[in-house]
Amino acid sequence: MGLDHEQLYAAVARRDHSFDGAFVFAVRTTSVFCRPGCAARTPRRDNVLFFADASAAQSAGFRACRRCRPLEAPGVAPDWVRGLFVQIERTGAPLTARQMRAAGVHPARASRWFQEHMGMSFRAFQHSLRLGASIDALRAGASVGDAAAAARFESESGFRDAFERALGHAPSRLPANARSVRLARLTTALGDVLLGACDEGVCLLEFLDRDTLPGQLAALRKVLGPALRLGDHPLLARAAAQVQSYFAGELREFDLPLLAPGTDFEQRVWAELRRIPYGRTLSYAQLATHIGRPTATRAVAGANSRNRIAVIIPCHRVIAADGGLGGYAGSVWRKERLLELEGAR
Ligand SMILES: [Zn+2]
Known part of the structure; x- marks a missing residue:
């Protein structure tokens, strides 16, 4: 990593998850x-030893913490969360509390996980899925009553109220651009990601363990609406296949329509990021020069960190002027691994 022990200890002291895996x-x-991000009490500096990975620590006679589970792959969602995603995707509808308990998942536990990782309770997440299911039913020509049933609302009037509260218009007056954002959870070599798309383009790719994901999702919901669905969209399937080929080292350029709403400045930065070739890097200052704003290095770094489509818009290809990795919202160790994969380091 090229970091000294004081920098590693500083990461431990601030419980920096972005070093988990490093x-x-x-x-x-x-x-x-x-792991560096463990929530346990910070130990004194003179009691701490650093190891490159878990097996090195084990060989030295230490045992894995039961709280942060450093033997598990970093950034992978627990089995029961994967199970929930699979079950919702299979049934195409939100789960009832009874279905969740039958699958061995306590609703309160699900709520905590979704709040922490996606910035909404499981109940709110399910509500968004119900809105998505109803929009898709309406778009396919269903009556309001049938759309309410498809989205598991108990009464048509309850559905009308909830729909109007969330979307600002009645279900019978669906605008032509009404949409639900399709989400899929994927396991990659660098941890689990959440991939999002709607008809116009891919709009989200973010690692599931990132502190930035809730903010990214909130920003998307603000611009694209609150309705969500899981899986079952041709563009999502195409994007998932390309993402996996990229991580397998077989794909160098993504061929996907993107939907990345943002300010003019953000759009310019993100467009410029897409012009950095595979395996190459630029500094923030060079990127600022490329968009004709040589003094805007900090603003460029900010726009870089607000990129919602990681990897596909390759913000990992921007590094500090001294050749160091600089920041990366998707974790520094991931940035290093992505650049290694591309042969850039
Ligand atoms: Zn721990």
């Missing part, structure tokens, strides 16, 4: 080792 630290007094 190294582990062990505590002499407890014989336990942790």
Whole structure:
């Protein structure tokens, strides 16, 4: 990583999840080792040892923390969360509390996980899915009553109220551009990602363990509407296949329509990012010069960090002027691995 122990300890002291996967630290007094982002109490500097990975810490006689589970692949959603996604995708509809309990998932646990990772409770997430299911039914020509039933609303009047509250118009007056954002959870070599698309283009690719994901989702819902659905969209399937080929080292250029609403400045930065070839890097200052705003380095870095379509809009190809990695909203270790994959380091 090219970081000294003081920088590693600083990451531990601020519980920096962006270093999870980059190294582990062990505590002499407890014989336990942790990820940098572990929520346990910060140990004293003189009790801490650093290791490149979990197996090195194990060989040195330390045991894995039960809280941050450093032996598990970083950034992978727990099995029960994957199960929920699969089940919702299969049934095409939100799950009832009874279905969740039958699958062994306590609704309160689901709520906590979704709040933490997606910035909304599971109940709110399910509500968004119901709106999505109803919009798709209406677009396919269903009556309001049938759309309410498709989205598992108990009464048509309850559906009308909820729909109007969320979308600002009655279900019978669906605008031509009414849409639901389709989401899919994918497992990649660098952890789980959430991929999003609607008819106009791919609008989201973000790692599921990122602190930035809730903000990204909130921004998208503000611009594209609150209705969500899981899976079952041709563009989503095409994007998922390209993302997997990219991680397998077989695809260098994505061929996908993108939908990335933002300010004019953000649009210019994101368009310029897409012009950086595979395996090449630019500094923030060079990027600022390319868009004709040489003094706007910090603003460029800001727009870079607000990119909602990681990897496809390759913000990981921008590095600090001194050749260091600089920041990366998707975690520094991921940036390093992406650049390694592309042969840029
Ligand atoms: Zn821990």
